[in-house]
Amino acid sequence: MPTASPSEPIGRYEKQPTVPLPADARVLTGDRAWNAAAETAVARAAGRAPLLVVDAYPGADLPRLADALTDALPDWTIVDVEDAAALPAEVLDARFADNLTDDRVFGVLSHANVDAFYDPERLAKLAVEVDGDDRPVVLLGWGADLVARRTGAPYALVLADMARWEIQLRQRDGAPNWRAANPAEDRLRKYKRGFFVEWRAADRHKRTMFDRVDFVLDANAIGAAAPTGRAAGMVAGDAFRTAIANAARAPFRVVPFFDPGVWGGQWMKEKLDLDPAQPNYAWCFDCVPEENSLLLEDADGAIVEIPSLDLVLTQPKALLGERTYARFGAEFPIRFDFLDTMEGGNLSLQVHPLTDYIQQTFGMAYTQDESYYMLDAGDDAKVFLGFKDGIDRDAMMADLRAAEDGERPFDAEKYVNAFPAKKHDHFLIPAGTVHSSGANSMVLEISATPFIFTFKLWDWGRVGLDGVPRPVHLDHGERNLAWERDTAWTEANLVDQARVVSREGDTLEERTGLHELEFIEVRRHWFADEVRHDTEGTVNVLNLVEGDEAEVASPTGAFAPYTVHYAETFIVPAAVGPYLIRRSARSRAERFGTVKASVRGTRTGEA
Template sequence: MPVYESIKNADNKIKISEKNRASAIFGWDKVISALADKVAGGAKNIAIDGWYGIDYKRIAEALKVALSAKGIEAKLLPAEALYLSREEIVAYNQPYVTDDPGFGKVNTKGVIEDVMSEEKIAEYKVVLSAEGAVIIYGVGAAVRAFEDSLSVKCYVDNTHQKVQWDMWEGRLATFGQSEPTKNYNWKEYHYSDYYMLARQKDYMYGAMDYYIENYFEDDLVLVPRAAYDEIMSTLVKYPIHEVKIFSPGPWGAYRYEQMDYGVEGLANNAWNKIAGPELRILIDFGGERSISMPMLNAMQYGEELVGALINKQYPGLFPLDIWLDDGWHPTKQPAERISMPMHIHPSSKYVQDNFNEPLGRYETYYIAEAYEGANTWMGFKDDADIEEWERLCEQSQNITPIENWKDFIANWNSKEGDLYLIPPGTMHGHGGNQMVLEMDTNLSINGTEYSFFEYDFARPSWDDNKKTMTGKPLKMHLEHGRNMEKTRRESWVKDNLLSTPLVFKWTPEYFLDRYKSYSVMPYHVERMHFERRGEYSTEGKFMHMF
């Protein structure tokens, strides 16, 4: 799925101490020079560790050249040589990749050392203990086994979207590979590699001497550990903006063209994610430019960010997603063009049992704008034969159309301000001709999507290279969908899931209202109405997403 970004209004401006602000170094040559000075000053061994998608060899070779100019001949040790063979790593990952075509199981305990050779680690420790400077570089260069052998530990970060692009384009080199990994299964990253990388990063938060930003391939920013710690501990005391992402798709629409997002190359907009764990953030701490990093770095301060209760119950999880689902079209279009797929989301028990994920998907649709024909699909019709629906979906496999699909799914006219509650197991889909503010629980630490598609109208999907609807039809997840179907019907939906607001605080300057909820929903949706000012509080314990 292609992704486009908008950095408009995305800067997080914070204030830190002058000492730490001034300690950050900007620019490729200046950063390399500073690291070379560190080695020349007596720091014999330096590790350049980090996330996937970084050109570690280029950084290490530049540092070697800078040291040579100072009369120091450093030895280069590529961390890729520490790993088991690609075949052994594939075998290690198989229990997490699984045979499920759409999903895997989270590697809940694994660390990078699991896929390294103990013999190679021992060999490198001998080299690190010998005379002369050594630069060990690459993913896993500063694993715990080398803790006592390293003088300086650096961590070079990367963002989720850049790694995704590299993976989709076949450019990503994974554990133990010096060239792009062939036949890399995306589930290896989402269900195993990601978590091993994350645990190494968690270790490096406490072990690193420097954090390095390398968002632009020809630029580096070196942030000493003390400055990094102050940046992050300060950031979580502020409201945090994220860099919005946009994705085209088969139901994509065009309201975004009138909204001045500054997104180049986006030909239609199916999803616009404005908050979630996999987005990046821009931090302006008064340096030469803002630095980019993954939003999840802020989860180092989980209690401060999401509150003590959530952090204790779901450690490491950023628990909410916010989307703006476009739905405006300049001309009237059929439902099969403008509707989302008919789909279902899983419960907490289902994702725990099947995917090792901590939290189910509990969703709401708030109608931010309603146009002519605004509508939402939700629940089965009271007289629908659900077994027949399942049979038709199985027969179709989203390749042949189900001509009478509307006979099964209930449709609701929408108006601005409506709120649809969508607990797990509820058949639903955005019906188009409306702008939906979608507020959901996020069930995956790395933002993996869990929507069980049952029918997408057998339509072609979006081909972003051709900018046309000529891609292959989307794949369905019928077994998971059937497993989660709660057979919720139209009359039950009307009584339980079409929510209305009640005022719970009123003042002459502003008032707050809260939508009625359904028992299993783990969050509330509230609105603040004001002209000039309003007041709201987390009370030191609630997580708020605006």
């Protein structure tokens, strides 16, 4: 049997995976979409003036939305709720100053709701005006539902939703934060404002609407930076809810996104069939539901893009499992992503905050424990991990501060272990451990989700792609370094921890980590034809790390077989229960390997 080697270009890595809408659902576009929404508002009005509410996630292009509404509904009055009632930018800056801080990267999580961004008196006045208007009205903007609920009138509700990754792309192109006067501000500061303040309030707000929305609109496709070749689609609320509920009961993938970086490599460009004109790709975020998208596809192939977070927020028990949901709430706790340094450079030398520190300093519930699984590696690949024996911590911090000031480069290998790395090695990195991946590595990073909390200690003297030095946080880093994790401890606890769990025929199950201080459990399965799994009541996240193509199937036929390709990350919701992974009919591989992550201590029957 011929072998499909992962060293050859794969080409079949699916960059636009979809989730099916119900068979009878159709994606509406253009005037047809807005007319359907208007008809719903008219039918619901019961003799009153009809009211249509378009509540748009912050970052949506309101001027273009208003233009589309005006063209489609010329007899309706368009009311911009944001212009009418939002607090001025300077008031919002002062209100959230403690959350935004002076730091370029880190803030403190806000617990505000959307009404904190509005003048309550102006909201109330606007509700009275709308309630008394005898013309058909469209309320438009983030928080439009606040006004509509104050009127007491029946209305049709459209959620114009957006994925965070699309918002970031627009901010890089000069878009400001929500009603902020910061179009030229550093993109890291824009992201900080979204992450710590705006998106938190926006997600709380849309959770109140999911059960009531009549239509969901793809706002990713509206705007100057919108994806080309796709009209802004709208889908009925019932179809949206059904598709999401079905997705939480079968294997699926979120839409990966790729980004260049100063240390980025060439592996993904070749193996995953990416744009060869780009200088490099550093990251692939292949399973970060907080920022990724889901593509809902109808029977005609039309697409509506929604945030994959909507699935987490609406179906947390089915997706995560009851015990995982009880532990984390409606938050997806596992992240898979790629770090490509093939023909690139070292990652920054870094450390992640300890749990108590991240809670007390930033308001996060848990921290970014992680690991590096080597999907591929060059002959000279290495991982920096843990301190060398007997180092002088004061001397190391003095050398780091001298490097930060530009006096001299930091000699990382004087203080930090450098372990040789080869394909399929797995290095464990509990929070507090100094670490970095070296050049010529293709890392599958398996980690907990709070992913911006990286304290860089040394960045090899580089600047970012924007020409600005990348942020280094020595004060934060020093407070979180676990100095006792020396060479002996690191070798005994974090390197080469794979242990055989079971062996049956051509199937081998190994436990590769993570460390006992981390809540993620990782199992690796090798097989030639088929291996059986069970979610055991908690969400599973997997990657096909060896082999060309496989199928995820239900032994009871509960879902249709789902095809996955080499290097693809896929999610098996807790509600699936038993499932199997088998070679596909088209596969040419002799053996397959998967890594599977789950939340330790949440499987059925575990204490």
